[in-house]
Amino acid sequence: MILKFAPLLFANLRRHLLRTAFTLGSIIVAFLMFGLLQAMKGSFDAGATIAGQDRLLTLHKVSIVQPLPKSYWDQIRRVDGVAFVSPVTWFGGTYQDERNQIPVFPVDGATYLDIYPEIVLPPGVRERWLADRRGALVGRAMANRFGFKPGQTIPLKSSIWRRGTGSSTWEVNISGIFDVQENKGDTMGIIMHHDYFSESLARGKGLVGWYVVKVRDPAKAARVARSIDELFANSPYETTTSTEKALAQSFANQIGNVGKILTGVIAAVFFTMLLVTANTMAQSVRERTSELALLKTLGFTGAGVTALVLAEALMLTLLGGIVGMALAYFAVDAFGTTARQYLPIFYISLPAALVAVLLMIGLGIAAGLLPARRAMRLRIVEALRGT
Amino acid sequence: MPESVVVIRDLVKEFHRGPEVIRVLDGLSLDIAAGDFVALMGPSGSGKSTLLNLIGALDRPTSGSIRVEGLELPNLTDGALAHWRAGHVGFIFQMYNLLPVLTAERNVELPLLLSKLPAAERRRRARAALKLVGLADRAQHRPGQLSGGQEQRVGIARAVVTDPTLLLCDEPTGDLDRKSADEVLDLLATLNARGKTVIMVTHDPRAAERARHTLHLDKGQLLEALQ
Structure with missing residues (x-):
């Protein structure tokens, strides 16, 4: 039904090609920005979504970058309600080139795999890794990025730690490639044995980054966390323990403030877009007053003319919006590999795409509403006399 | 005696300009027979275009009755x-009032967009109407590529494409040279001969000569009625 009016709608958009092109360009940029921001926001939010509630993180009370003594490991293990504990340290790794930043975590192999059962290993790999002090497990995405193969020995350079020899490179043997159960995390990292990492350290030998703790009963997680912190109260290394989910959420919330600022910028961009598109439509309708009057003369009803103007505005925003979102998809795809070094889950989700479509429709209706109202109220005789 | 297609009684149309009330049509009564060709003449402001607009239901009267084809329009x-x-x-x-962004054929097709005809049939009828006005070979031209006379013929094709009973023409030759004006008037005469009722507002006595009847308006009333 509406298709028969398509040539008329397209012809109107072609009327002032340059004006239409500028308006379309603005809408495209707005939706490109929206798509990229949504990909980033989704990445920040993902941590809290995939984090476990039965896992606690024990950090230095001051900040996550302050280390904790390795001696805490045994003490935490003895706390009532604790199932497994593993130390984890941020290695700050690069591979071959300073630009190739890779997340590397020295951990206690056996307990770490018990704490994170979502890590999926091929048969025999767990045993092979635990048997090799220099062994490392490489995430599937990481392996694909650099072409790592099991059995290969690779040098991992730390930007934070130095060995007693003065070198900052640890050579590890790839024991195997790990996957993660669907939607339970990313595979853009490497885990290695903490003992191998710390034994040759020049400084900080008895220190670890933080502890990850698995509790026996998630319902008692808060009590266990309190017990751990009480254990180290008034010591030089006071701790703060919270569930992994709460920590991820608080991290997301901090980023969320940045997200809010960016959302504000996007809202401003969209508001400007609304003004630009509405102005284009208003100008276009004003210029065509006599033509709209003619359509009414020929038998188009007020509602019919209104629908035509709204359809024209919608066509403009849908066209620009779809192109903008398509470009955003391409950009996420093209720059995804680089972005995923820092934001492991970096993609435009289906809900974000649906929000974009709703925005396109909303923007089109809002931009076309006033001009459409003007067209509907047009008095034929007066408008024809204006020619 | 042919039946009256337009029956007007005591028609009054007033416009408001601030506090001032301007009575453009002042109790006008008129009958136009089916198949007639009527020229409406009169000085500027006499109300002839207003009368045409009211007959075409583009405007509403202040009071009085307009019955067209038996339908009380107000x-x-x-x-x-x-x-x-x-x-x-x-x-x-x-x-002419053609849409400059559409081809002649698309302009003629416009009124048919409101029908339920399939695209091919709409296209066929638009081409037939263009052929009727002698512009079949200009179907894909835009108004800007046509002469004034050709544009008006496209306008006539658009007016007849739905096969209406009534053709309302507001100064159809007012913007044309003599030759083009004669072609347009020939076309209107042909359409009238084929059964269309034509009502034409004009200042041009030569155009009015082509009509079967000429009605003169002055100060919102028919001179014939006054006499």
Whole structure:
């Protein structure tokens, strides 16, 4: 039904090609920005979504970058309600080139795999890794990025730690490639044995980054966390323990403030877009007053003319919006590999795409509403006399 | 005696300009027979275009009755009037009023977009109408690529494409040279001969000569009635 009016709608958009092109360009940029921001926001939010509630993180009370003594490991293990504990340290790794930043975590192999059962290993790999002090497990995405193969020995350079020899490179043997159960995390990292990492350290030998703790009963997680912190109260290394989910959420919330600022910028961009598109439509309708009057003369009803103007505005925003979102998809795809070094889950989700479509429709209706109202109220005789 | 297609009684149309009330039509009564060709003449401001607009249901009277093809137009809603116009009236304007972004064929097809005809049939009828006005070979030209006379012929094709009973022409030759004007008038005469009722507002006595009847308006009344 509406298709028969398509040539008329397209012809109107072609009327002032340059004006239409500028308006379309603005809408495209707005939706490109929206798509990229949504990909980033989704990445920040993902941590809290995939984090476990039965896992606690024990950090230095001051900040996550302050280390904790390795001696805490045994003490935490003895706390009532604790199932497994593993130390984890941020290695700050690069591979071959300073630009190739890779997340590397020295951990206690056996307990770490018990704490994170979502890590999926091929048969025999767990045993092979635990048997090799220099062994490392490489995430599937990481392996694909650099072409790592099991059995290969690779040098991992730390930007934070130095060995007693003065070198900052640890050579590890790839024991195997790990996957993660669907939607339970990313595979853009490497885990290695903490003992191998710390034994040759020049400084900080008895220190670890933080502890990850698995509790026996998630319902008692808060009590266990309190017990751990009480254990180290008034010591030089006071701790703060919270569930992994709460920590991820608080991290997301901090980023969320940045997200809010960016959302504000996007809202401003969209508001400007609304003004630009509405102005284009208003100008276009004003210029065509006599033509709209003619359509009414020929038998188009007020509602019919209104629908035509709204359809024209919608066509403009849908066209620009779809192109903008398509470009955003391409950009996420093209720059995804680089972005995923820092934001492991970096993609435009289906809900974000649906929000974009709703925005396109909303923007089109809002931009076309006033001009459409003007067209509907047009008095034929007066408008024809204006020619 | 042919039946009257337009029956007007005591028609009054007033416009308001600030506090001032201007009575453009002042109790006018008129009958136009089916198949007639009537020229409406009169000085500027005499109310002839207003009368044409009221007959074509483009405007509403202040009071009085306009019955066209048995239908009392002031009683209809705006939507009903729009549907009625689409099926029963063809309008021809002095400035042609074609959409510059569409080809001649698409312009002629415009009124058919409101019908349920399939695209191929709409296209066929638009081409037939263009052929009728002698512009079949200009179907893909835009108005800017046509002469004034050709544009007006496209306007006539658009007016007749829905096969209306009534053709309302507001100064159809007012913007044309003599030769083009004669071609347009020939076309209107042909359409009238084929059964269309033509009502034409004009200042041009030569155009009025082509009509079967000429009615003169002055100060919102028919001179014939005054006499």
